Amino acid sequence: xxxxxxxxxxxxxxxxxxxxxxxxxxxxxxxxxxxxxxxxxxxxxxxxxxxxxxxxxxxxxxxxxxxxxxxxxxxxxxxxxxxxxxxxxxxxxxxxxxxxxxxxxxxxxxxxxxxxxxxxxxxxxxxxxxxxxxxxxxxxxxxxxxxxxxxxxxxxxxxxxxxxxxxxxxxxxxxxxxxxxxxxxxxxxxxxxxxxxxxxxxxxxxxxxxxxxxxxxxxxxxxxxxxxxxxxxxxxxxxxxxxxxxxxxxxxxxxxxxxxxxxxxxxxxxxxxxxxxxxxxxxxxxxxxxxxxxxxx
Amino acid sequence: xxxxxxxxxxxxxxxxxxxxxxxxxxxxxxxxxxxxxxxxxxxxxxxxxxxxxxxxxxxxxxxxxxxxxxxxxxxxxxxxxxxxxxxxxxxxxxxxxxxxxxxxxxxxxxxxxxxxxxxxxxxxxxxxxxxxxxxxxxxxxxxxxxxxxxxxxxxxxxxxxxxxxxxxxxxxxxxxxxxxxxxxxxxxxxxxxxxxxxxxxxxxxxxxxxxxxxxxxxxxxxxxxxxxxxxxxxxxxxxxxxxxxxxxxxxxxxxxxxxxxxxxxxxxxxxxxxxxxxxxxxxxxxxxxxxxxxxxxxxxxxxxxxxxx
Numbered sequence: 001x002x003x004x005x006x007x008x009x010x011x012x013x014x015x016x017x018x019x020x021x022x023x024x025x026x027x028x029x030x031x032x033x034x035x036x037x038x039x040x041x042x043x044x045x046x047x048x049x050x051x052x053x054x055x056x057x058x059x060x061x062x063x064x065x066x067x068x069x070x071x072x073x074x075x076x077x078x079x080x081x082x083x084x085x086x087x088x089x090x091x092x093x094x095x096x097x098x099x100x101x102x103x104x105x106x107x108x109x110x111x112x113x114x115x116x117x118x119x120x121x122x123x124x125x126x127x128x129x130x131x132x133x134x135x136x137x138x139x140x141x142x143x144x145x146x147x148x149x150x151x152x153x154x155x156x157x158x159x160x161x162x163x164x165x166x167x168x169x170x171x172x173x174x175x176x177x178x179x180x181x182x183x184x185x186x187x188x189x190x191x192x193x194x195x196x197x198x199x200x201x202x203x204x205x206x207x208x209x210x211x212x213x214x215x216x217x218x219x220x221x222x223x224x225x226x227x228x229x230x231x232x233x234x235x236x237x238x239x240x241x242x243x244x245x246x247x248x249x250x251x252x253x254x255x256x257x258x259x260x261x262x263x264x265x266x267x268x269x270x271x272x273x274x275x276x277x278x279x280x281x282x283x284x285x286x287x288x289x290x291x292x293x294x295x296x297x
Numbered sequence: 298x299x300x301x302x303x304x305x306x307x308x309x310x311x312x313x314x315x316x317x318x319x320x321x322x323x324x325x326x327x328x329x330x331x332x333x334x335x336x337x338x339x340x341x342x343x344x345x346x347x348x349x350x351x352x353x354x355x356x357x358x359x360x361x362x363x364x365x366x367x368x369x370x371x372x373x374x375x376x377x378x379x380x381x382x383x384x385x386x387x388x389x390x391x392x393x394x395x396x397x398x399x400x401x402x403x404x405x406x407x408x409x410x411x412x413x414x415x416x417x418x419x420x421x422x423x424x425x426x427x428x429x430x431x432x433x434x435x436x437x438x439x440x441x442x443x444x445x446x447x448x449x450x451x452x453x454x455x456x457x458x459x460x461x462x463x464x465x466x467x468x469x470x471x472x473x474x475x476x477x478x479x480x481x482x483x484x485x486x487x488x489x490x491x492x493x494x495x496x497x498x499x500x501x502x503x504x505x506x507x508x509x510x511x512x513x514x515x516x517x518x519x520x521x522x523x524x525x526x527x528x529x530x531x532x533x534x535x536x537x538x539x540x541x542x543x544x545x546x547x548x549x550x551x552x553x554x555x556x557x558x559x560x561x562x563x564x565x566x567x568x569x570x571x572x573x574x575x576x577x578x579x580x581x582x583x584x585x586x587x588x589x590x591x592x593x594x595x596x597x598x599x600x601x602x603x604x605x606x
Contacts, residue, residue: 012429013427013429015427015507015508015509016423016427016428016429016432016508017429019419019420019422019423019508020419020420020423020424020429020432020435022416022420022475022479023416023420023435023436023439023479023483024435026439026442026476026479027435027436027438027439027442028435028438029457030442030450030453030454030457030476031438031439031441031442031445031450032438032442033453034449034450034453034454035445035449035450037452037453038449038450038452038453039449050452050456094340097333097336097337098337100333102333102334102337106592108337108341109596110589110592111341111344111345112340112341112344113588113595113596114344114348114585114588114589115344115347116599117533117581117584117585117587117588117595118537118581118584118585119536119537119538119539119554119580119581119584120537120539121537121539121554121557121558121580122537122554122557122577122580122581125557125558125561125573125577126347126350126351126574126577127347128561129350129351129354129367129570129573129574130346130347130350130367132570135362135363135367135570136367137367139366139367140366140367140368143366170343170344170347174344175599178596178599227444230446231446231447233539233540234539234540234554237539237558238539238558238561238562241562251448252446252448252540255448255451256448256451256540256543256544259451259452260544265452268448268452269452271448272446272448272449272451273449275446275448275449276445276446276449279444279445279446283441283444287441
């Protein structure tokens with residue numbers, strides 16, 4: 001602001017610097033420092049207490065030979081693909097339906113979005129109840145006369161992750177719908193008119209004109225969904241506690257259990273570093289496309 | 298002849314641009330509308346179903362639950378499960394119900410919301426109007442940090458809190474919420490303050506107002522909507538938190554979500570599904586009320602938080 005006066009550089013704009021101390025501390029100590037600390041200690045054999053006793057990549061070898069971690073990764077992949085595909089498809093279709101200048105749009109939107117206001121714990125517990133084999137949907141359908149009907153995801157280890165994905169989709173698609181709706185509203189009406197004049201059917205307009213135009217919206221949505229997927233933890237804790245057995249374990253739960261229950265800090269640090277790595281794989285290309293590309297233009 | 302051919306489309310375009318007006322063509326029950334509204338209603342029912350089942354189950358007695366259908370409305374409405382969930386449900390040795398978790402959550406949420414918004418709004422203000430050398434670097438670190446999985450930073454924070462003697466206390470958790478709320482809120486406020494007219498700020502500077510003077514007397518009163526959005530975002534976010542609650546508090550200071558999970562998923566005793574569902578609704582009630590009261594502002598909050606993140 002004040003370019004004419006040049007007193008000591010450090011004391012220029014002092015108030016703003018003092019006011020930013022919490023931000024600077026958070027950025028440097030917690031985000032940079034904390035991350036570096038965890039990565040550093042993932043190379044040690046810390047058990048109950050963190051100790052700087054380096055063992056190289058031992059924790060990582062052990063991690064990748066632990067069945068529970070492999071199950072966690074497999075679950076995360078299935079859960080990730082399911083939530084990505086279905087929340088994008090359902091979210092977009094709902095947004096497209098709401099965008100048809102319909103009546104009661106606000107009511108529908110309120111209904112589709114309300115689960116997003118609920119916590120994952122509440123979501124997990126409701127769906128635990130709905131999917132309860134003795135009282136829930138399975139029993140209701142059987143009582144209707146379909147005796148052999150079987151829908152018991154939470155107690156069947158081969159499909160339990162799908163039961164969790166159903167709950168996650170119920171909770172999260174509303175958000176995606178809202179983002180997509182905002183994207184659709186940002187598209188010029190003239191595009192629609194031009195497509196109608198040319199006689200292009202509606203579904204073709206969406207598929208070949210509108211969706212390509214909404215690329216930025218899709219990319220940010222993708223990043224939001226992806227960073228949410230890696231964090232999934234409370235939903236699993238509430239719905240199945242990782243069971244039956246270890247069938248619905250996820251990496252975030254692995255980290256928590258090894259750090260705070262199994263008292264094997266080194267494993268927890270190694271696992272959380274792997275989580276960080278997986279996030280970086282998604283974020284870095286995105287950040288490069290988003291911010292690196294802009295500089296060239 | 299050619300004149301009419303040109304003017305006709307123009308008139309049509311003009312009418313469409315000013316929105317639908319005049320009587321609508323009557324085809325309410327066209328095939329398209331039936332399909333459209335039919336799909337929307339079916340999906341809406343699907344979304345409402347869990348809420349309905351929660352409410353219905355919480356109003357039934359246990360014998361009725363064992364015999365009946367989870368979708369059927371209660372034959373005899375009883376509020377006993379609600380009373381029990383609130384004041385008698387057990388977690389471990391404590392049997393004073395969810396009320397303790399509720400008050401813990403209130404004691405966590407209120408200071409966390411105030412502190413995190415106070416810090417983040419000042420940050421955003423400094424970044425928008427008083428940028429100093431290096432400020433943007435810290436901001437970028439902050440935004441990148443928002444994508445780092447919490448699990449990576451949990452343990453270092455445990456150590457920091459233990460060193461300053463706040464591990465396990467409510468104040469410790471308040472600090473944690475303020476830290477992790479900072480990226481998104483700072484972004485929100487920075488973008489909002491940047492969009493305010495520069496002349497306003499300059500005029501105040503000419504009149505001799507300083508950093509805090511401009512913040513308190515000009516920026517704060519002029520940006521109430523964004524503060525409301527931030528409050529909505531934070532109240533629902535902090536109330537719904539589970540991970541930080543379970544890591545940084547002790548059983549007697551557990552927030553409501555953690556206590557709810559312990560009540561419902563405890564392995565001891567007979568499962569009382571009606572009490573569990575009443576407890577679940579009670580926990581979801583605060584964010585639901587915030588959601589239904591705030592309406593469009595909630596959408597704006599998540600859109601602002603999400604799209605620009």
